[in-house]
Amino acid sequence: MSSSTPLLAVDELSVVFGGHGSDEVRAVDGVSFTLEEGRVTGLVGESGCGKSVTSLALMGLLPDRGVRVGGSAVMQVPGGTADLLKLSQRRMRDLRGSQMAMIFQDPLSSLNPVVPIGRQVTEILRRHRGMRGSAAAKEAAELLDRVGIPDPERRLREYPHQLSGGMRQRALIAMAVACRPRVMIADEPTTALDVTIQAQILELLKNLVTEEGTALLMITHDLGVVAGLCDDINVLYAGRAVEKAPRAPLFAQPTHPYTVGLLGSIPRLDAPRGEPLTPIRGSINDNIAWTRGCAFAPRCDHYTMECLQGPPDLVAVGAAAGVEGGGGSTGAAAEHVHRCVNPVRGADTADRSAPESPAAVGEDEEAQG
Amino acid sequence: MSLLRINDLKVHFPIRRGVLFDRTVGHVRAVDGVSLQIRKGQTYGLVGESGCGKTTLGRAVLRLVDITEGEVLFDGRDLAGLDGESMRRERKNLQMVFQDPLGSLNPRQNIGSILLEGLQTHGIGGPAEGEGPPEGRKRRALVLEDQRRRVVEALERVGLSAKALTRYPHEFSGGQRQRIGIARALVLEPDLIICDEPVSALDVSIQAQVLNLLEKLQGELGLTYLVIAHDLAVVRHVSDVVGVMYLGGLVEEASGDDLYETPMHPYTRSLMSAVPVPDPRVEDTRERILLAGDLPSPADPPTGCRFHTRCPWRQEERCDTERPELRPVGDAAGGGTHRVACHYAEQILSGEIRPNEEMAERIVHGAG
Numbered sequence: 001m002s003s004s005t006p007l008l009a010v011d012e013l014s015v016v017f018g019g020h021g022s023d024e025v026r027a028v029d030g031v032s033f034t035l036e037e038g039r040v041t042g043l044v045g046e047s048g049c050g051k052s053v054t055s056l057a058l059m060g061l062l063p064d065r066g067v068r069v070g071g072s073a074v075m076q077v078p079g080g081t082a083d084l085l086k087l088s089q090r091r092m093r094d095l096r097g098s099q100m101a102m103i104f105q106d107p108l109s110s111l112n113p114v115v116p117i118g119r120q121v122t123e124i125l126r127r128h129r130g131m132r133g134s135a136a137a138k139e140a141a142e143l144l145d146r147v148g149i150p151d152p153e154r155r156l157r158e159y160p161h162q163l164s165g166g167m168r169q170r171a172l173i174a175m176a177v178a179c180r181p182r183v184m185i186a187d188e189p190t191t192a193l194d195v196t197i198q199a200q201i202l203e204l205l206k207n208l209v210t211e212e213g214t215a216l217l218m219i220t221h222d223l224g225v226v227a228g229l230c231d232d233i234n235v236l237y238a239g240r241a242v243e244k245a246p247r248a249p250l251f252a253q254p255t256h257p258y259t260v261g262l263l264g265s266i267p268r269l270d271a272p273r274g275e276p277l278t279p280i281r282g283s284i285n286d287n288i289a290w291t292r293g294c295a296f297a298p299r300c301d302h303y304t305m306e307c308l309q310g311p312p313d314l315v316a317v318g319a320a321a322g323v324e325g326g327g328g329s330t331g332a333a334a335e336h337v338h339r340c341v342n343p344v345r346g347a348d349t350a351d352r353s354a355p356e357s358p359a360a361v362g363e364d365e366e367a368q369g
Numbered sequence: 370m371s372l373l374r375i376n377d378l379k380v381h382f383p384i385r386r387g388v389l390f391d392r393t394v395g396h397v398r399a400v401d402g403v404s405l406q407i408r409k410g411q412t413y414g415l416v417g418e419s420g421c422g423k424t425t426l427g428r429a430v431l432r433l434v435d436i437t438e439g440e441v442l443f444d445g446r447d448l449a450g451l452d453g454e455s456m457r458r459e460r461k462n463l464q465m466v467f468q469d470p471l472g473s474l475n476p477r478q479n480i481g482s483i484l485l486e487g488l489q490t491h492g493i494g495g496p497a498e499g500e501g502p503p504e505g506r507k508r509r510a511l512v513l514e515d516q517r518r519r520v521v522e523a524l525e526r527v528g529l530s531a532k533a534l535t536r537y538p539h540e541f542s543g544g545q546r547q548r549i550g551i552a553r554a555l556v557l558e559p560d561l562i563i564c565d566e567p568v569s570a571l572d573v574s575i576q577a578q579v580l581n582l583l584e585k586l587q588g589e590l591g592l593t594y595l596v597i598a599h600d601l602a603v604v605r606h607v608s609d610v611v612g613v614m615y616l617g618g619l620v621e622e623a624s625g626d627d628l629y630e631t632p633m634h635p636y637t638r639s640l641m642s643a644v645p646v647p648d649p650r651v652e653d654t655r656e657r658i659l660l661a662g663d664l665p666s667p668a669d670p671p672t673g674c675r676f677h678t679r680c681p682w683r684q685e686e687r688c689d690t691e692r693p694e695l696r697p698v699g700d701a702a703g704g705g706t707h708r709v710a711c712h713y714a715e716q717i718l719s720g721e722i723r724p725n726e727e728m729a730e731r732i733v734h735g736a737g
Contacts, residue, residue: 046572150662164663165419194418194599196660199643203659221573224645228652247649265577267606269644270651273625276584277606279577283542 005076006034007215008058008100008183012071013085014239015053015062027053029239029290030071033232035183035215040206042218042230042247044262048284050239051219055185058084058217059102060092075099075183098128101176105188107168111160117144117171118156124178143174147204166197170204177208184208185217190225202229223266227251235259238287238295241314245336255317255336255343257300294340302342314339371406372593373430373561378403378439380422380429384668397668399425401617402439404695407561407610412587412594414608414625416601416640420664421614423597427563430595431463432456443561461491464554468566470546474538480549481534484520487557494519523556524549526589527582544575548582555586563595568603580607601644605629610706613637616675617667619695623707633698633707633714635682658724674711681724682717 013031018024028050035041043051056062057069073084077099087095096102104110112120121140125131131139137156144152147170160168169189176184186205190198206229209216218230226233226247233250235243235258243256254260261280280299287295293308294300300307317336381396400422407413415423428434430441432448441448448459467473474483488494495501495512502508521531527548538546547567554562567583568576584607586592598604604611605625612622613636621634632638639658646652660679665671671678677688695710716722 046574166663194664195601195643196418196639197663198645199657199659202645203657222645223573223647224652227647227649228645251647251649262573263647265574266647267577267580267602268646268648269602269605269629269641270646270648273605273629277577277581279581280574281578283544283575284572285542 006036008035008073008075008084010034010054010058010071010073013054013057013073014068014070015050015057016068016070017066018068020066026239026290028057031234031236031239031241032071033234033241033244035217037182037215038209038213039231040209040216040218040229042220042226042233043236044220044223044226044233045236046221046262046284048238049236051236052187054236055102055187055217055219059096059100059185060084060087060089061102094128097124097181098179099181100183100185101179101181103169103172103176103184103186103189105191107165107172107192108160110172111168113160116157116159117163121156121171121175121178124175128179139178140174143178144171147171147174147177148200149174165193166200169193169197169201173201173204173208177212177214180212181214183215183217185219187219188221189218191220191222198225205229223262235262238284238290240290240295240339242296242340243336243338244314245317249317249336253317253336255345256296256338256340257302257342257344258296260344261299300342302344304342306341312339312341317343370409372409372444373595374406374440374442375426375430376404376440376442378426378429378441379437380425380434381437395668398617398670399667400429401667401670403614403617403619405612405619405622407593407595409560409593410587410591411609412596412607414604414611415595415597415614416599416604416611417614418599418640418664420616420667422617422667423599423614424565426614427465427565427595427597430563431460431465433465458491461487461493461557462559463561463563464557464559466547466550466554466562466564466567469570470543470550471538473550474546476538479535479537480524481517481520483538483549484523484534484553484556485516487553488516488519491557493557519556520552523552526555526586527552542575543571544578547571547575547579551579551582551586555590558590559592561593561595563597565597566599567596569598569600576603583607601640613640616664616670618675619708619710620676621707621709621711622695623709627699627707631699631707631718633709633718634676634711635680635717636676639681682713682722683725684713684722687712 011032013028014026015028016024016026031054033041043054045051058073062069069085071085074081075084077095118137118140121143122136125136125139140156141152144155149155149167149170163171190201193201202225205216208214220226230247232246234241235256237258243250243254243259254263264278265280267277282299286298288298290311293310294312297303297307314337317338378400379402380400381398383393384395384397386392386394403426415426417423425434429436436449439449443463448456451459494516495508501511524531524533529545529548541549568579571579580603583594587594596604596607608625610622611625611628612619613634614620615636621637628637632641639660642656642658658681662679665678673689673691674693677683693710693712695708697708698714699707713722
């Protein structure tokens with residue numbers, strides 16, 4: 001496979017929940033990205049931005065009723081291409097596990113508590129690789145060993161509650177990689193784990209990508225995780241990508257006020273102490289429909305009337321904000337786009353000082369309204 | 370002057386077995402000999418992974434769990450020895466902000482009633498003893514008016530308005546609920562507020578708002594905080610002094626800057642190296658120490674140094690058998706407040722003792 005054809009090309013994906021008299025909710029509203037072999041693509045955003053719904057839509061795990069999925073997701077499968085959003089349930093079942101796999105956030109609730117780990121791992125081997133009996137058990141033990149679970153033979157006989165959180169997540173990853181899928185989706189895989197365990201799991205994922213050439217879609221709210229792992233990053237807000245770039249330019253020169261705000265909100269371990277944080281005011285509920293303007297405008301420090309004149313487009317960042325210090329930013333995807341008519345310029349990021357009181361006032365209004 | 374002083378605090382939970390005979394077969398040593406002190410007007414940050422006993426420690430200070438052994442001296446009074454009623458009265462000086470803002474607010478009480486409850490329980494508000502009208506309707510009205518004024522003042526301090534009083538917890542967003550939780554603690558005008566994971570349930574942008582609020586309140590009211598969290602970056606941002614806990618014990622304690630610049634305990638070093646930094650340039654070049662394995666069970670902690678089973682710098686004999694004490698290190702002249710519980714802290718810092726490659730994978734990502 002040449003690197004020019006992406007393994008999975010998601011184009012204008014939209015997911016709408018609704019019907020039955022209630023208002024429709026556009027959870028995902030025209031999100032496009034590509035997954036390539038051996039690269040990690042990140043979807044970043046706060047709760048409610050549509051990142052998890054995107055992954056469920058790609059895996060075909062959304063309910064049939066009350067949901068409308070639009071757009072396309074073309075994946076390279078053996079013998080051609082297939083649009084994941086239009087495949088039959090039966091065909092999806094064949095793909096899930098063998099060609100694409102998912103790692104969920106909460107490892108305890110995504111494992112069956114009354115079935116031993118061994119049965120849960122061999123189930124996939126049976127379904128997709130036709131392995132039986134001792135051959136399957138041996139392969140399962142090898143898988144557990146590969147993801148760093150000590151004493152795998154014993155663990156195969158144990159139940160999920162007997163494993164620690166990090167071990168459960170490893171078991172899930174073992175199940176995900178059992179058939180060497182070419183696309184892996186990790187939905188907040190380390191959020192429920194402690195930092196030292198998180199570091200272990202991230203290292204494991206990184207190795208899988210570099211050694212197996214798996215394409216990984218990493219969904220997370222943690223910009224620190226993104227900085228260490230992802231090659232290309234999509235920042236989502238209210239169902240749309242607001243900024244999109246390889247990681248070096250995104251962190252060096254974020255242009256969308258939301259990205260800048262997110263970065264200013266995180267206390268950094270290596271920052272000098274005593275520097276105040278510069279949070280984004282209000283909460284994710286203070287938004288307007290994309291059709292009327294920029295959904296982020298009500299929380300934005302930079303907005304003007306221009307922002308409320310219809311939906312802003314995803315445009316390339318001006319030549320002024322060129323790529324700097326680009327470590328791994330070479331390649332076709334070295335493109336930095338954002339959805340903003342009043343982007344933050346490099347100079348602004350330095351002396352940006354969010355006033356203290358508007359945060360409180362913004363919340364006030366919401367409480368009264 | 371230290372406002373809170375904890376001396377060799379132990380909290381052990383019994384493990385019981387048996388249906389007919391309730392036998393105690395062992396103890397979970399959630400907190401096992403912690404000593405620390407918090408000075409007035411300062412923030413003490415307690416950090417550690419889940420299961421290290423940090424939450425239990427916070428709850429033990431408020432006597433929400435039974436203390437097995439040790440002293441908790443608050444303003445000179447030993448809280449551990451108080452009976453239930455005296456402790457209840459003492460709690461107006463020590464308040465807590467909980468992790469889950471929805472779970473810690475009664476869904477059937479409106480905000481006004483939630484905030485008034487503490488004032489009524491402690492009989493705060495109204496004219497002083499012997500002043501104003503005597504017992505009766507008039508006095509009750511005065512008391513209620515004063516209590517209402519205090520509640521509104523607390524709400525305004527946290528950035529909400531009096532309109533919140535008649536609303537219910539579900540009508541607010543996560544960040545606002547956490548503000549209400551803080552207002553509930555503030556309304557009693559406590560000296561010490563224990564914040565147990567105050568921001569971990571919140572979105573990143575809201576986290577920063579709440580952290581800034583906590584800092585602002587400390588400046589205005591001279592509050593003392595004990596902040597308990599698993600996120601080292603958050604703890605370091607808010608705290609004057611940081612204590613790192615591992616398996617029921619304090620392994621290192623230092624000022625925020627000291628701890629970041631020269632972490633001395635092997636656990637602190639690996640914890641620090643595991644915290645992701647939102648900057649690819651830093652992420653690509655820094656050294657990471659990956660610990661092997663998980664936290665051992667606190668019901669059966671390792672002998673000697675609690676960390677020796679996972680420590681990359683472990684030495685023969687002494688680490689396995691002798692539990693290191695939290696001892697002061699570094700220059701005492703420069704206001705040395707750095708304490709560490711490791712036998713070989715200095716040798717590890719100077720590089721005299723090299724880490725064992727088998728115990729930890731050291732990964733240095735090359736630049737580029």
